Amino acid sequence: MRRAPAAELAVVDLQVCDRCGLCLPLCPPEAIHLEFTDLVVDRSACTGCRKCVAPCPVGALSMVPA
Secondary structure, three states: OOOOOOOEEEEEOOOOOOOOOOOHHHOOOOOEEEEOOEEEEOOOOOOOOOOOOOOOOOOOEEEEEO
């Protein structure tokens, strides 16, 4: 069964992100990955749940329209 596309998607501001990884286990669909030294959000997996945004200690994660 296919899910409806998310209205919003998470994005990472790499200029602000300190690569702490706190967001990784908080993402239910595991859409956030550490690739080399950068966090990357898989836009096709992100459900727009926002669970990664508030816990970010440096405010590097935000939501944008899909």
